[in-house]
Amino acid sequence: MRRPIVVGNWKMNMLISSSGHWVEELLNTSDCAGTFDIVVAPPFTSLSVVRKSIEGSKIQLAGQNMASEAEGAQTGEISAIMLKDAGCDYVILGHSERRQYHNESDELINKKIFLACENALNVIFCIGESVGEHNKDKTNDVIERQLFDGLQGLKEDQLNSLLIAYEPIWAIGTGHTANPNQVQDVHSFIRSLCEKSFGKDLARATRILYGGSVDSQSSSALMAQPDVDGLLVGGASLRSKSFYDIIKSSFKGD
Ligand code: PGA
Numbered sequence: 219m220r221r222p223i224v225v226g227n228w229k230m231n232m233l234i235s236s237s238g239h240w241v242e243e244l245l246n247t248s249d250c251a252g253t254f255d256i257v258v259a260p261p262f263t264s265l266s267v268v269r270k271s272i273e274g275s276k277i278q279l280a281g282q283n284m285a286s287e288a289e290g291a292q293t294g295e296i297s298a299i300m301l302k303d304a305g306c307d308y309v310i311l312g313h314s315e316r317r318q319y320h321n322e323s324d325e326l327i328n329k330k331i332f333l334a335c336e337n338a339l340n341v342i343f344c345i346g347e348s349v350g351e352h353n354k355d356k357t358n359d360v361i362e363r364q365l366f367d368g369l370q371g372l373k374e375d376q377l378n379s380l381l382i383a384y385e386p387i388w389a390i391g392t393g394h395t396a397n398p399n400q401v402q403d404v405h406s407f408i409r410s411l412c413e414k415s416f417g418k419d420l421a422r423a424t425r426i427l428y429g430g431s432v433d434s435q436s437s438s439a440l441m442a443q444p445d446v447d448g449l450l451v452g453g454a455s456l457r458s459k460s461f462y463d464i465i466k467s468s469f470k471g472d
Contacts, residue, residue: 220425222441223255223381223448224465225280225342226455227310227429230261237264241271243458250276250462252469255448257308258455262296269305280308280342283316286329298337308340310450312368314387324367331368332376340379342427342450343368345408349388357386358407365411374416381425382408383450389430391453398439398446401428405445434463441468 232240237260250256259280260268269279281304285295301309311334312327327343334341345364347357361384369377384404389396405426413421428440429450440446449468455461 220423220447221253221255222469223257223425223427224461224468225257225259225308225310225383225427225448225450226461227259227280227282227313227450227452228261228264228456229282229315229452231456232260232264234264234267238267238271240458241268241275241277244277244462245271245275247458247462250465254465254469256465259308259310262304265304265306278307279305280310281306281339282310283313284309284311284330284334284339286326286333288333298333298339301339302337306339308342308381309334310342310344310383312344312364314344314346314385314390318387324364327368328370331372331380335372335376335379338379340381342381342383344383344385344429344450346385346387346390346430352386352388357404361404361408362411365408366415369415374420377416377420378423381427381448382412383427383429384408385429385450391431393431395431395433395436395440396428398436398443401440402443402445405443409445432464434460434467437464438467438470 257278257280259282281301285292285297311330316322331341347360351360386396409421412424425447427448427450428446432449432451433454
């Protein structure tokens with residue numbers, strides 16, 4: 219069984235004071251019980267305060283990015299071991315904003331995934347096509363390339379901690395959530411690629427998340443798809459109330 223998961227990606231938002239408050243609100247006003255995971259990815263500056271605030275709760279911590287080198291002269295970078303040290307269990311890698319605005323290549327992302335796996339971080343590996351690629355029906359080609367290049371050289375036993383997030387770029391921050399049936403088609407394609415490269419067991423166990431303008435209106439139809447195992451939420455995770463509404467509508471039965 220794949221344990222469902224909701225991840226809140228705050229991106230470059232929230233100061234230290236509001237970060238602690240967000241967690242307090244979520245824990246005070248909400249019942250987060252149930253057989254699913256909740257992960258929050260604050261900016262690096264808020265990791266410490268969020269770590270303290272989530273103590274004793276089921277909420278887990280993620281880094282939004284990570285260096286491609288293990289340590290050393292890399293001014294401004296944060297390493298895998300530093301993320302572990304700061305209390306992170308997860309790291310988001312290959313996000314389209316990193317690819318687009320920071321020129322991250324599949325090769326670089328591959329190096330990061332290696333390091334994250336070596337350091338026992340659960341990797342939320344983001345892939346997805348642009349609007350142009352989508353309109354030209356290139357989605358599957360892009361997904362296949364990003365998946366293959368990003369995971370090149372990794373062995374099945376290194377990938378136990380891999381999660382894949384399908385995030386069509388045209389859906390991120392635009393208010394246009396992808397159609398749940400189309401999301402299912404892409405997720406099932408991703409699972410078939412995993413099976414081809416890494417075998418049935420790994421493909422069956424790998425959690426595949428959807429991200430792109432998820433809100434409490436769209437979340438339950440997305441989570442109802444057989445190959446949608448979780449959600450990666452950006453904008454709607456910035457307020458604890460709207461994040462909780464997504465959790466509530468996604469896991470009504472739990
Ligand atoms: P969004 O962002 O929910 O604001 O579209 C999702 C993401 O980029 O992870």
